[in-house]
Amino acid sequence: MDLSPRNTPAPADAGTVAEQLAAVVVEAGGVARDMFARGITSWSKHNDSPVTDADIAVDTLLREKLGALAPDYGWLSEETADMPARLERRRVWIVDPIDGTRAFMAGGPDWAVAAALVEDGRPVAGALFAPVTQELFLAAAGRGATRNGAPIRASRAQAVAGARADGPAQWLARVDRLGTLARVPRIRSLALRIARVATGELDVAIAGPNGNDWDLAAADLLVHEAGGRLTDLDGLQLIYNAPVPRHGALVSAGTGLHPSVTEAARRDEE
Incomplete structure (x- = not known):
């Protein structure tokens, strides 16, 4: 399929995509938490980083859900074998099924499900869900960023000391x-x-x-x-x-x- 710019469909509204990502990452986070509660299996990847059966299950869910939204978009995930075909796509789903797998395995709060839509090399919609603390972060290009629906703002600190x-x-x-x-x-x-x-x-x-x-x-x-x-x-x-x-x-x-x-x-x- 020719996915050059002249033949690429117009992108969906970034805000709409962010909301779609939100629903998917919340569902995925629930899957990971349920699997942890039942007991997970883990092993080491080729680079000695850990992976669990929950990482793989969440990866599968994300790919099914996001693939259904836009079958022609590319795909890049920590837990999916890389496919060079993504380089031919202007728009690519980029996901981390469980970012912070060590924290997840230890029962800590500092892990999350992350998903973004990247267009021409830059993210235009993104969602990050931390299931333990129940925090849902959303952003859409030009629309600002929120946590659990409330706008968020980076620090305006000027001094390094005490930062x-x-x-x-x-x-x-x-x-x-x-x-x-x-x-x-x-x-x-x-x-x-x-x-x-x-x-x-x-x-x-x-x-x-x-x-x-x-x-x-x-x-x-x-x-x-x-x-x-x-x-x-x-x-x-x-x-x-x-x-x-x-x-x-x-x-x-x-x-x-x-x-x-x-x-x-x-x-x-x-």
């Missing part, structure tokens, strides 16, 4: 040279870590290298629509659905802190 921060210790230490950060307990889901910047509960979130599209796409749109930023260490926004869907170190923060934090994090890389 609430989460991320790998060695990266936060670079920023501490500008002023000592107030470190919060580690949020094991990267998507949720960035979502906490979107709500203003965190002023700064840092991700070490090797974050993947599925960890980031929905949260990227959330923080952007909440008035914050997520970029690489050069201050560039992320492009999704590349041949290798993986990214280097990243910084998310409100606009007041992002430039100085990014510069501090980058300094030792030069």
